[in-house]
Amino acid sequence: MSFSIAEAFAPATVANLGVGFDILGLALPAPGDIVVARRRTQPGLTITKITGDHGKLPLDPSKNTASVAAMKVLQLANRLEVGIELEIHKGLPLGSGLGSSAASAVAGAVATNALLGEPLTRQDLLEPALDGEALVAGRHPDNVGPCLFGGITLFTRADIGGLRTLPIPSDLHLALVTPKVEVTTAQARAVLPPTIPLHALVHQTGQVASLIDALYRGDVPALAQAMSSDHIVEPARKHLMPFFDEVRQFALQHGALTVTIGGAGPTLLAVCRRADDAKTVAQAMSDAYQQRGIANLAHHCQVSLQGAVVTNFQ
């Protein structure tokens, strides 16, 4: 069975979670990117349209994360005779720390696989999505993992088997704010220290262990405590986030248990124990940026168990 058109939605994801730099990530319910894949008669892959990117993304299929992932799906499925036109609708802002490039790659892979009648499993799509993501940010599965599989994921090795889904505390509520300033992943990586002292390793491994332990025990305060104990990445990056300390402080005053940088930023992720708190904190962070003349998007939600989904096919 195969289709003439298939559409997929891939959600925003937040990587790192403080001490889990490059190994942890979680899926949000929304916003996300949508990719529509349509059959065309001649083989090959084109991008017919991109919306929501303010003209920043390349239509060249060899340079776009969605099409590179889609092409890899055709190769893996051994269906290179199939011709595909892609439409990409960016719901995620670029360089925002919400896993924008991962979402396009995942949506491209999922839509293409759906168009072919799903010859590949979700697990099989990790490789193509990573190939797409690699164009922009390197092969960092901390966004691709939760985007494909949903939930909170741990990536431990450079192979597919290293991806694991972790338990989600039922009273984990998130508030997010994305100020409208761009922080590129390259920029955010350039400020990281090339080496760290051994004692910092001991601290960081202890906190990561504590974070996993807190997830399994469903202990949101302990989770927040562990997330906020990163002594390496956040201190190096926070000057790239406008008014980080002020907005963080404001969120804490309004009931957040902790605030960390989402991925490479500038999105800030606040952890709360109640939906009401998360709503208040999202509004407070938004107001804090507004008062400082920085436009922003804020919302609150829980972790989504759902990763990317096929939203339409015919």
Next chain:
Amino acid sequence: MSFSIAEAFAPATVANLGVGFDILGLALPAPGDIVVARRRTQPGLTITKITGDHGKLPLDPSKNTASVAAMKVLQLANRLEVGIELEIHKGLPLGSGLGSSAASAVAGAVATNALLGEPLTRQDLLEPALDGEALVAGRHPDNVGPCLFGGITLFTRADIGGLRTLPIPSDLHLALVTPKVEVTTAQARAVLPPTIPLHALVHQTGQVASLIDALYRGDVPALAQAMSSDHIVEPARKHLMPFFDEVRQFALQHGALTVTIGGAGPTLLAVCRRADDAKTVAQAMSDAYQQRGIANLAHHCQVSLQGAVVTNFQ
């Protein structure tokens, strides 16, 4: 209620577990150290006898881990008027990687607390035991934690609240061999790199996260995989362990899932899934050292849920 004599047993412990350097440790059922505390009429603390140490440990109570811990118990309990004589029976070889100094400190603290009628909780004894341990190895709670509380412990912060007991997979079986060569903690610390590259941090945090995840899922093969993925401490230290690679290889051939250095060494810890395997592996490792002319002690066991115990009082 108080007593005229109290005796405590504190078991061997194995710290680090590969990637869990300075944060993880586990308790063995045996061997261990025994400390006997007796009241004497005049206040103050003396050590009347030490056995099993080949004359290496100081009788000066200000320089012995057991008596320093005991003294701190008297202080915390506000019972400095009590006079105590200690006898220390070392069941654990010094500098063996089995937590010898921690065991003496813990046994000293537990025996003294028992003698006083247990005015302090087990939790209260962490501080005194750490003070004792600090004489020899610095304040490293990765041995003191499991020695006091049993099981597998995670230590994440420099305060008592940071100690957490983790689940123990029911099919986790251990084989241990202690070659009769001494590796001091100071020596083993001196060979560690002062700094590490950032990518090594990412690897190590990922593996530690995987180790905690494996404990919660009761997945012994995944636990072994994570334990054996230390790229920092083991490579720097293994030249201090005689025939490390050969004995490790021998253990793997006989059914071990992995072999890591116990604490600062030279004890080697092998992980198995069955009691039979652990028995075979212990024998194989012992034979391997024997054939190379190195006397050794080997045994197999499971993690002990029991930490130090009061074995006698009257």
